[in-house]
Amino acid sequence: MDNVLGRRDCRDAEVFKAFLMKDSTKSNRNLYEHLTQLLIKVIDEHTENAVDVVEEMSRDVKRALFSGIKGPLREVPQVSSAELLTEQQRTLFSQPEEVVAQEDEMGETALPNVSEIAFYLEQAEVGLGREEMQRIFLALKHLVDSEGLPRCRLWGKILGIESNYIVAEAEYREGEEEQESIEDQPAEEEKEPENSENEQVEADPLPQSIYKPQLDAPKEAIGTGANKFAYYVCKEPGLPWIKLPSVSPAQINTARQIRKFFTGNLESPVVSYPPFPGNESNYLRAQIARISAGTQVSPQGFYQGGEEEDDEEDEIPRDSFEVNPDFEDIPVSEMAESLSTWVHHVQHILQQGRCTWVNIAVKPDEESNEDEEGDENEEESEEVEPEVGPALLTPLSQDAEMFNTSPWSSKVSTILTFQHAIAVLRSNLWPGAFAYACGKKFENIYIGWGLKYVGEVYSPPIPPPPLMEYQNGPEITEGLDPTPEEEQALKEDLEEQQAALEEAEASEDDEDED
Template identity: 30%
Template sequence: MDRDSCQNFSLDSTSSSHFAPPPVCAPRRKKPEKPAAEEASPECSNVTSSSSSSTTTISIGAFDSQCNLHNARNPEAPNIGYELNVAKSILQKYSTLSGDNLFDHLSDIIKRVIDERPPNVIDFFEEFSRNVREQKFHLPERFPPSGVFDEVRSFRVAKKILQSMKLPYVVEGEDLMGEDLSVEDLRTNEDMRIVIDDSMRYFVTFNERVQQLQFYWTQCGFSISNDDIFQLASAMNRLQTHPSIMQCRFWGCINGLKASYYIVEASLTREEIASRLVMMEEEMRQKQIPFPMRKDREDKPPPAHIGPELTPGIYGWEEFPPEELEKMKPKAAPVPLVEEMELYDIPPEFIGKGCNRYSYFVVNSLFDDWIELPIVTPRQIVVSRQIKKFLTGDLEADVISYPCFPGKEKHYLRTLIGRITAGTYIAPVGYYRRMTKKEQRMFDGEEEEEGEEEEEEEEEEEFNEGEEEQIEDNDVMLLKNEKYEAEPLGSLATPVAWVHVRSNILNQQGRVVWYDEEKARKEREKALALYLKMQMLGEMEEEVEEEEDEEEGEEEGEEEGMIEGFNQPELGPSILSSCANDMNPEVPVSWLARMTSKYTNQKERMLVMQSNVWPGAYTFIFEKTCESIYLGWGHKYYARNIPFKHLPMVQEEFPHNPEDFVEANDPTVEEEEAYKAWLLRKQQKAEYVAEDIEDYDDDEFADQYDDD
């Protein structure tokens, strides 16, 4: 080190000067070793310089301090840990008066500031410190009462998971942990009981064991993740505990761009359906009332003219008093009245019937609460067949399409569920059967009638024998056949052995049951005519009744002719039609049958029927277990994309008939005079008739007076 420090020093000098190295730069050695002193001179050789022009010797005493600095011993570095412990011990020194220490007090202050986050704490730090010290021994809670706590995402997810795993109350007097419950707890848990009518247990046809079905789905090659199956079972169990739901099953999952939908199909109880029908019938009745008869219709008088208000001008009207000016009414062209066009949509089917027989609940996350989808309308189904959209995962999102879809994404999702269910839910022949009359009355809640037991027994025998009757009503609920025997899978690997088990949706109306629009139109016209007569006649009820009796026969004849004529109902495939009759122009083969494995035991195989019309729809059968599921995007298969309906040309946006473009010729003078003469003769004739009637009334009154 000494050598390097000395080498960096140099001085400018003349050529005649000569400098000797400073003795202090020589290494210190023992005195006997004198020859070594000469060897140290090169260490500071750079400090000297020679010059031929000067022989002056410069003292180098200034370098003594620099060389001594390098030779001094460096002090040791401070021990930070030791110093911290010393400082901490000083702060933790307890007071002899209060028994507290400064370290704990500062820790409490910092903790309270972080928890409560008071604004501008530096401005009243002394007061805040005093409050912390006073409240230290007076807080019964573990955390400060005014603390601000931020819930992290993991805590919120864990909280939802715990809520979704809550099991329903089952054992009376004991909770899930086996502890006794008080009377108040029993009262609060009464709403969580599952109350199902014993008569309705006979109609429970859904397989609610989703964890058992998960095993079959995994063997078939399609299923949801194993991590979500337990949460799905817990969520469905939470939904099943609702008193308005009789049974539910996992329908499937439809993917979305931002989130997917888990869908559950549920059957409502008889009481819930009856309560909803009352409100729905009243709403449908109000929508079918003609426009002039509606109470919520606002009859606003038409404006007197179009444009700004017409008032007399400034110039030329100065001498007129303002009262006369206010009474003046300007002459303006009459305002054209808009003719109201009464448009009536086909009403939806009632809850518990047709497309709205079952209710559907969806959720994006299995930890959230289930959301019930609204009922589906025929217009929504018809429009959904003309568009193809990806779902976003938001039920309230708008569906931007042409033609315009009447509703939000939740309505579009409901139409997809109805269409997929009607087209892909199948079962082997004989797996389901129709209801008998007795079962139908029991399902509808009607009382049994006497004297019909023999007929019912005969019907049951016919159904058990497999004789299918041709019933026109397509809107029926099927029951599982108790006497169904499992057939070999080889005989079921063809669409001929499978039938549709859900009602078909009509193509034109979007309903299961055909709706007679012509009959509804005549009923509206009849109601409107009666309403107008009541307004004209007022309290003359007798005359109205007589006229109604005369018109009844005519209207009945018209309705019969209408039914027998051109207005025939639309017919579709029956509810138990064969899958071999499924025809689609886009898909030559509608169904594909495959086995789960070719190498395992034949008794352990399962048969899977895959729909090619709706990719993602599967139906499997194993022994007497047959279930359907859908896992996909909700899109129907098209070979070359869907044939979208494009906007019409501007010229064709409003259609015109040929007679709309016929120009009328202006009348000649002779034609105008002839028309005026005809109006004059007509007016005079009306006056003559009025005078004759007055003369006849006067003569009749005079004759009556003479008789008296």
């Protein structure tokens, strides 16, 4: 009997083992091999409380079977934007041997010490960080070497919705002023052909419009006024630098009336009211000119007025200055307390949109013909009063308050180690504009959205009332239609006049016959 039961148990075990070794139709694996590998894994790893984690261990065993299997098709690794930018910035850290030899021969460099400027900006709690400032310094160095600029500095960084603008301020090269001035000249207007003698003059000519478009002030010459410096922008250090166009008074005046965030694309249109004459590159250049005119400051006495040959006209403000060799350091505490120790060293932009006023009512052709029409032009020019702004190197204490807000705020960088502190100046009208001074060293920088503070609530300008195109008068004004009574009365008057004329003619005929 025991032998029979033993043979039955062996058969059941073989049947059970065969059932466990049956391959699955999905994974082509069997349970017997899976349990064997799972038990080997438990024994090899000496897992504590294996009964609690046996499900996770079973998944690991299954996952290990497919880890080494690779399909014939592989996904192409996508290069991220950070990797692309890194590849482009690698060129900043490599320098040709020729450039190194040239720098050894040159005594004066075209770039300031950006690392030192970054250190002082860090003390003033502003700046872009040491790593970014170092990359920007290398990008500026590449710009100077490629363009051959005589002088260049970091103006600042303007933030945008899609990307930002790193702005570099540079002096124009010799000969570049004449080339750009020729390109900026407007094209000659096409003259309308005069009426030929054969054309018949209309008996009832159409009324002529009295509308005269507003004359725009001419653009300032390259190297003067708002176009004194050239500006280059790039989105990231290592990307190509793009030179901004010169600015016109119309663009500056329109930029004063609108508020637009920058998108980061220089070619994008500026949709606003009033319409802006240009794209985002022109709008960016106009905002840079406005920010520079209002926030570029220096310690009083560091600069002095330049010597000019034509000093007869005192009304025209000077636009040139030079470094004062006898400048003495101003104490940091005094510069932090008094705004009179700071001065503007960039010309003020007038309401006309220029730094120097020009009479737009008088054309150059009319000035040459003063003998023929001199009296009329002189009377018109005398009626227009020239606009004069604040002189160059005006103290900041004379700046007017706006919206009950002081235009400037000053402080000391630290009071713990006062002997190493610097004076920090912040603009309240242009948030993001900062300046620092320490001894004979100072610098200006702007990091912001490029918008001016206009108070708590901003209201866009409303459209002006429509202008009258034609003058009202009996020549062009349409009369009202008469009433039936007036028509009947007029008809009777005409009949009486006709009857009177006929009687007069009849009486004259009778007299002639007699």
